[in-house]
Amino acid sequence: MPTISRTKPKITWLQVVIHILGWLPLAWIPYAYFAGRLSVNPIQDIEQRLGRTALYFLIASLACTPLNTLFGWRELLKRRRALGLYCFMYASLHVLTFTGLDYGFNLQLIGGIVLKKPYAIVGLATFILLLPLAVTSFRWWMKKLGRKWTSLHRLVYLAGVLDILHYAWAKKGNLFILSGDILRPLLWGLLLLLLLALRLPPVRRWASGLRQKSANTP
């Protein structure tokens, strides 16, 4: 059988950085536990750190396309999958911490929260949205779904919005009346809106135009 010769894929420094940053937050947790650096409510601390990390990776994956639009950094487009999968990893660990470590897999207690309390309902919705995105992350699915793959993966925009709501409500805050400890959810929410806005066709054309202008200026 003829062998297909392939050039060995080059590993970029960006990939190395992404993978280090991908595992660092997780590795930090056992260190923090033994170093006494978790809060007086360690289970909640771990749960919230994992959740925040998932959000950061979600935002990072959503920043790739706009950064490419603005600065022409094409490699970012290839790194979206890794960032998205790290988001899913931390989201899964966050859900596992909540259901297992916090509530001991007690379905009655969990149901009483996740089916009734707004912060948990949107959290569950976010995770349910991320599941098919993670599963279909691979090239086999891209080929199988074709154009529908792109439409499916646009659900990540909704997941981002729900995640911000989940974050703000979990902090006992309210984004709609701007009450409570919502500075961070609000800031991340504004960043998310910016990253989504940069995808709107007129805005995208304007941003691309900026890049071409600066490329053409002597």
Add this chain to the structure above:
Amino acid sequence: MQRLTIIATGLYGQSLPNPDGAPLRLVVPWKYGFKSIKAIVKIELTEERPQTMWNTIAPNEYGFYSNVNPEVDHPRWSQASERPIGELSRRPTLMFNGYADEVASLYSGMDLRANY
């Protein structure tokens, strides 16, 4: 007559230090902790139910009675389970924080959902 309510003047054999609510603090162990007020300087007996701080700030979240009740949720989270500080697993919250035998009769006949 129930003997659970304590007006505390000291702690661990010494007079109450300032951070612990000197000169007097109230201990009502079947209610949520914020009802056990500290640094009491005046006690007034009134004919009408007084306004209380948390009930004024957030009436849908903090009731006047604030009895520990696993069956009535806080609007934003459940109160059906609790985790003792330093422990790993949760345990079911007990009605009146385990003091039902002593104090349930104080609220007999009351709708504890309306009078949360």
